[in-house]
Amino acid sequence: MPPNRAGFLLVAAAGALADLAVSCPVLAGPAQARALEAAYLFKLTPFVDWPANVFASPADPFRLCVVGEDPFGASLDLAGQGQSTGHHPIIILRLKSATPADHCQLMFVAGDAQFVSQSLSAVSGTPVLTVTDGQTGDKGVVNFVVGENRVQLQIDQQGALKNHLSVSSKLLDVAAPPEGNAP
Amino acid sequence: MTRGVPHFTNAFYVTAIATACFLLLFGVATIIYGTRNYDVQITQDTIIQGRILASAASAALAFDDKKIAQEYVDSLAFSPSVETAAIYDRAGKEFVHYTRTPGEMPPARVRRQTSNIAKDRVHVVVPVMEHGRSLGFVYLERLVEPVGRRFLRFGLIAILVSMSAIILATLAISQRALAIANTELARRADELTAANMELRVQSEEREKAEAALRQSQKMEAIGQLTGGVAHDFNNLLQIIIGSLGSLRRRSAGWDLGAEATRDFDRFLDGAEEGAGRAAALTRQLLAFSRRQPLQPESVEANRLVARMTSLLTRTLGETIAIETVLASGIWRVWTDPNQLESAILNLAVNARDAMPQGGKLTIETANAHIDDVYAARYEQLKAGQYVLIAVTDNGTGMDGATLAQAFEPFFTTKAGGHGTGLGLSQVYGFINQSGGHTKIYSEPGHGTTVKMYLPRALIVRPETEEHPAVPEWHAGPAGGETILVIEDEEKVRTASVEMLEELGYRVLESNDGPSALKLLQGNPGIDLVFTDVVLPGGMNGRELADEIRRVLPDIKVLYTTGYARNAIVHHGRLDPGVALISKPFSFAELAAKIRAVLESPNEIRGETVKR
Numbered sequence: 001m002p003p004n005r006a007g008f009l010l011v012a013a014a015g016a017l018a019d020l021a022v023s024c025p026v027l028a029g030p031a032q033a034r035a036l037e038a039a040y041l042f043k044l045t046p047f048v049d050w051p052a053n054v055f056a057s058p059a060d061p062f063r064l065c066v067v068g069e070d071p072f073g074a075s076l077d078l079a080g081q082g083q084s085t086g087h088h089p090i091i092i093l094r095l096k097s098a099t100p101a102d103h104c105q106l107m108f109v110a111g112d113a114q115f116v117s118q119s120l121s122a123v124s125g126t127p128v129l130t131v132t133d134g135q136t137g138d139k140g141v142v143n144f145v146v147g148e149n150r151v152q153l154q155i156d157q158q159g160a161l162k163n164h165l166s167v168s169s170k171l172l173d174v175a176a177p178p179e180g181n182a183p
Numbered sequence: 184m185t186r187g188v189p190h191f192t193n194a195f196y197v198t199a200i201a202t203a204c205f206l207l208l209f210g211v212a213t214i215i216y217g218t219r220n221y222d223v224q225i226t227q228d229t230i231i232q233g234r235i236l237a238s239a240a241s242a243a244l245a246f247d248d249k250k251i252a253q254e255y256v257d258s259l260a261f262s263p264s265v266e267t268a269a270i271y272d273r274a275g276k277e278f279v280h281y282t283r284t285p286g287e288m289p290p291a292r293v294r295r296q297t298s299n300i301a302k303d304r305v306h307v308v309v310p311v312m313e314h315g316r317s318l319g320f321v322y323l324e325r326l327v328e329p330v331g332r333r334f335l336r337f338g339l340i341a342i343l344v345s346m347s348a349i350i351l352a353t354l355a356i357s358q359r360a361l362a363i364a365n366t367e368l369a370r371r372a373d374e375l376t377a378a379n380m381e382l383r384v385q386s387e388e389r390e391k392a393e394a395a396l397r398q399s400q401k402m403e404a405i406g407q408l409t410g411g412v413a414h415d416f417n418n419l420l421q422i423i424i425g426s427l428g429s430l431r432r433r434s435a436g437w438d439l440g441a442e443a444t445r446d447f448d449r450f451l452d453g454a455e456e457g458a459g460r461a462a463a464l465t466r467q468l469l470a471f472s473r474r475q476p477l478q479p480e481s482v483e484a485n486r487l488v489a490r491m492t493s494l495l496t497r498t499l500g501e502t503i504a505i506e507t508v509l510a511s512g513i514w515r516v517w518t519d520p521n522q523l524e525s526a527i528l529n530l531a532v533n534a535r536d537a538m539p540q541g542g543k544l545t546i547e548t549a550n551a552h553i554d555d556v557y558a559a560r561y562e563q564l565k566a567g568q569y570v571l572i573a574v575t576d577n578g579t580g581m582d583g584a585t586l587a588q589a590f591e592p593f594f595t596t597k598a599g600g601h602g603t604g605l606g607l608s609q610v611y612g613f614i615n616q617s618g619g620h621t622k623i624y625s626e627p628g629h630g631t632t633v634k635m636y637l638p639r640a641l642i643v644r645p646e647t648e649e650h651p652a653v654p655e656w657h658a659g660p661a662g663g664e665t666i667l668v669i670e671d672e673e674k675v676r677t678a679s680v681e682m683l684e685e686l687g688y689r690v691l692e693s694n695d696g697p698s699a700l701k702l703l704q705g706n707p708g709i710d711l712v713f714t715d716v717v718l719p720g721g722m723n724g725r726e727l728a729d730e731i732r733r734v735l736p737d738i739k740v741l742y743t744t745g746y747a748r749n750a751i752v753h754h755g756r757l758d759p760g761v762a763l764i765s766k767p768f769s770f771a772e773l774a775a776k777i778r779a780v781l782e783s784p785n786e787i788r789g790e791t792v793k794r
Contacts, residue, residue, distance in 0.1 A: 036247075038373055040245075040246060041548065043245040043316075043318070044315070045316070046241075046245075046313035046314035046315075046316045046318075047241075047245070047313060047314075049242035054414075063416065085314060085315075086314060086315060150247060151247075152246075153246060153248075168242065168313075170238075170239070170241055170243075170313075171242045172242070173242060173251060174242045174243050174245075174246050174248040174251050
């Protein structure tokens with residue numbers, strides 16, 4: 001089977017899973033949650049504004065970095081195929097560690113709590129939309145949580161402000177309340 | 184007849200129809216445009232509504248938050264026209280939906296952005312975009328006003344407009360009809376006015392003609408009356424004057440004593456003067472009644488007027504200036520110069536009496552033409568050529584009432600004893616008898632003009648040098664000729680016979696024609712027949728004379744009359760060659776006339792000249 005055919009089937013499968021998730025948000029298992037998260041990473045970009053100076057030129061790519069242990073694998077590549085935000089094509093970088101020098105606009109941090117904490121600290125205060133999927137410990141600006149049988153978003157507005165990001169109110173509208181903030 | 188009434192031209196109708204057509208087309212276009220525009224508008228509105236929903240629900244769709252997405256679509260229940268709303272994901276599968284009517288369902292799947300109107304509903308599909316990223320679709324279905332209802336609404340307006348147009352058209356047509364009727368009415372009114380005017384003019388003409396006729400009939404009646412009176416007076420005066428004359432002549436030889444003679448003469452003078460004045464009056468009466476015998480000649484009016492000027496200057500006095508304006512080339516007139524002089528004198532005297540403080544008397548002559556229109560207004564007046572003699576004063580003038588009666592005999596405004604009321608009557612009678620016409624123009628305070636029109640003389644005959652004055656009586660009998668006197672009035676006859684005998688003639692007398700003829704048969708030596716014109720016995724003077732002439736062609740005839748009758752006077756004029764002595768006559772006048780007739784050559788006697 002040629003790799004592109006395999007890729008197409010995988011995308012179709014991911015689409016089918018996504019459709020399933022939409023029409024029936026009950027998650028069948030962790031794999032589906034990962035695929036959904038991969039798709040959500042790309043869907044986040046329209047709802048977040050970065051400072052104008054993060055791109056040197058309009059042709060600069062949008063860097064989506066996966067720092068640490070990559071939980072998505074090929075599903076991320078598939079989901080990101082042909083994606084762009086604005087005029088900027090989205091490229092996927094997989095990094096061992098996080099530094100501001102990487103110039104990532106979106107950084108998904110996966111790993112143990114310490115790694116996550118270090119990584120987040122490394123880019124804290126720089127225009128990076130940090131995304132985590134931790135249930136405990138430090139969380140990024142966006143944190144995926146699985147609950148009510150679906151992947152929900154938690155938004156850290158303080159963190160967003162700190163990183164000079166502006167999160168759309170629409171996104172806040174659909175975000176799940178962060179723990180401890182519940183009334 | 185053209186009048187300034189509203190008149191609709193063809194251009195007006197063309198413009199009106201063109202305007203109506205234009206408005207109709209405009210209305211149809213407006214309806215179509217309005218319908219189209221409504222469709223576009225409602226579609227656009229729906230698209231915008233869809234975009235709002237898409238924008239609001241983009242995050243909910245992106246992150247599969249069905250609960251929130253449902254809230255958004257459900258909120259469209261507040262928009263009553265929205266029937267169905269649904270959100271689809273990128274693949275076109277339905278995410279959430281809302282339907283107003285239970286049981287209705289949105290399309291199961293949408294593929295792309297669309298919009299269409301069908302079955303009174305607008306359906307739109309708009310993409311859910313976020314920062315240029317397509318996230319899915321929003322479907323909206325809204326009710327639109329049905330086309331039929333929309334057209335019904337326009338239809339109602341159209342019906343209202345049509346009704347207004349019909350009302351306007353009806354008004355315009357009735358206005359037009361009214362205008363036409365008005366024009367017709369105005370035309371008829373004009374015609375009526377014209378007809379009325381003509382009728383009035385005719386009526387006035389008729390009234391004038393009737394008035395003129397009445398006046399002339401009245402004058403004619405008065406004339407006949409006065410003529411009859413004058414005739415009788417003349418006979419009486421003839422007796423008086425003849426008797427007085429005889430008495431005076433015979434009394435010459437009487438010896439009454441100085442005082443008695445003086446008284447006798449004084450009384451005789453008084454009687455003769457009174458009789459003379461009475462004779463003058465009757466002459467004027469005859470003149471008015473047109474019964475006086477005229478002796479017309481061809482007269483040059485300018486010469487006659489010029490000749491009278493010195494007499495008038497003496498008569499009128501120094502306070503009155505006399506001016507004569509005599510036109511050159513004046514035609515001759517055929518008239519009795521003595522009577523014309525009397526007429527002018529009468530007018531001059533009237534003028535003097537109208538100017539007690541003095542003034543100016545103007546006598547004008549001119550050739551004149553009387554046309555048919557003017558002539559038709561007066562009985563017996565003929566159109567043609569006339570000579571005008573106008574006598575004008577700048578005296579007191581007369582008012583209308585006075586003017587109307589001015590020609591009537593014995594009508595006078597002068598104080599008692601100052602006028603006989605016969606002056607203008609003489610003028611009127613004489614001019615009429617001459618075939619002429621008289622007209623007075625007068626205004627109170629502005630004086631009076633009397634115009635006398637005398638017919639132009641058609642035969643030219645040399646004017647007699649001077650009117651022969653009555654020749655002096657030749658003293659003594661003139662050879663004892665025999666004269667036959669025929670007179671029905673005994674006293675008159677006696678007076679005449681006595682006068683003739685006194686003159687030395689041998690006199691035979693008779694009271695009517697038949698007896699005169701008998702006498703003639705027994706007395707062949709009769710030289711002259713002296714006959715009254717009016718005789719009893721079935722034969723008038725003229726017939727008698729003609730009968731005698733048949734037997735005795737060389738016999739002389741002298742007529743006498745109290746007034747002229749047709750026997751010897753035709754058209755108011757004495758027949759040429761006829762000798763006449765008017766009553767009353769004096770001894771001297773009779774003597775002269777008898778002598779003149781006896782000595783006249785035979786050849787002109789009986790000559791007949793046709794005028």
